[in-house]
Amino acid sequence: MVLWIAGAGGVGREALDVALAAGVEVAGFLDDRQAGSTVRGLPVRTPAELPPGAGYLVGIADPAARARLAGLLDAAGGHPVTLAHPRAIIAPETELAPGCLVMGGAHVSSSVRLGPHSQVHYNATVGHDTRLGARVTVYPGANVSGAVRLEDDSTVGSGAVVLQGRTVGRAAFVGAAATVTRDVPPGTTVVGTPARPLPRRAPAP
Numbered sequence: 716m717v718l719w720i721a722g723a724g725g726v727g728r729e730a731l732d733v734a735l736a737a738g739v740e741v742a743g744f745l746d747d748r749q750a751g752s753t754v755r756g757l758p759v760r761t762p763a764e765l766p767p768g769a770g771y772l773v774g775i776a777d778p779a780a781r782a783r784l785a786g787l788l789d790a791a792g793g794h795p796v797t798l799a800h801p802r803a804i805i806a807p808e809t810e811l812a813p814g815c816l817v818m819g820g821a822h823v824s825s826s827v828r829l830g831p832h833s834q835v836h837y838n839a840t841v842g843h844d845t846r847l848g849a850r851v852t853v854y855p856g857a858n859v860s861g862a863v864r865l866e867d868d869s870t871v872g873s874g875a876v877v878l879q880g881r882t883v884g885r886a887a888f889v890g891a892a893a894t895v896t897r898d899v900p901p902g903t904t905v906v907g908t909p910a911r912p913l914p915r916r917a918p919a920p
C-alpha cells in the first residue's frame with residue numbers, strides 16, 4: 716500500500732513518522748499551501764492531485780480542516796487509511812474506523828471505538844469502553860478514562876484528564892492540563908481543575 720498524507724505541517728510529519736515505523740510507504744504530501752515543494756524528501760502536491768483509488772490519511776489537527784479535506788479526497792475517489800505506530804497499544808475488541816491515526820506510546824484500551832479520522836497522539840491513553848466520534852483529537856499525554864464519550868470534532872488538550880463516564884460535547888475543546896469532572900457542553904472550551912468554561916472577553920466597542 717502506498718499512502719498520501721494530507722497536510723505537510725506538524726501532525727502530517729508526525730503521521731509520516733508513524734508510517735515509516737509501521738513500514739507503510741508514503742508517496743508524498745497533499746497540501747495547497749506547500750504544493751510544488753518537498754517536505755522530508757517527499758513531493759508535496761495539491762489535494763486535487765490525489766491519484767484515483769489511492770490511500771490517504773489526513774494529518775491535520777483542526778477538525779474542520781480534517782472534515783473538509785476528507786470530503787474532498789473521498790469525492791476524488793481516495794480511500795481513508797488508518798495508521799497505528801507499532802509501539803502504540805491497541806487492545807483487542809477495539810475498533811478503529813478508517814482514517815484514524817494512533818501515535819507511538821498511545822494506549823487505547825479494551826472495547827474502545829474510534830470514529831473516522833480520529834487521532835490519538837503520543838503517550839495519550841483512552842480507557843475501556845470509551846467512544847470517540849468522528850474527527851476527535853486526543854493530544855499528547857492526555858488521559859481519557861473509561862466509558863467516556865468524546866463527540867464528533869471534540870478535542871482533549873495535552874495532559875488533560877477526563878473522568879470516567881463524562882461526555883465531551885460536539886466540537887468542544889478541553890484545554891491543556893484541564894480535569895473534566897462534569898459533562899462539557901457542545902462547542903464549549905473548558906480549562907483548569909476542575910474544568911470550567913473559558914471566560915471570553917467582550918469584543919472591544
Ligand SMILES: CC(C)(COP(=O)(O)OP(=O)(O)OC[C@H]1O[C@@H](n2cnc3c(N)ncnc32)[C@H](O)[C@@H]1OP(=O)(O)O)[C@@H](O)C(=O)NCCC(=O)NCCS
Binds near residue numbers: 874904
Ligand atoms: C484552551 C485553549 C484552546 C485556549 O486557547 P485561546 O482561546 O487561544 O486562549 P488564550 O491563549 O487567549 O488564553 C485565554 C485565557 O485562558 C487562559 N488559558 C489558556 N489555556 C489555558 C489552559 N489550558 N489552562 C488554564 N488556563 C488557560 C490564559 O492564561 C488566558 O487567561 P488570561 O486572560 O487571564 O490571561 C488553549 O490554551 C489550549 O489549552 N490548547 C491546547 C493546546 C494543546 O494541547 N496542544 C497540543 C499540541 S501538540
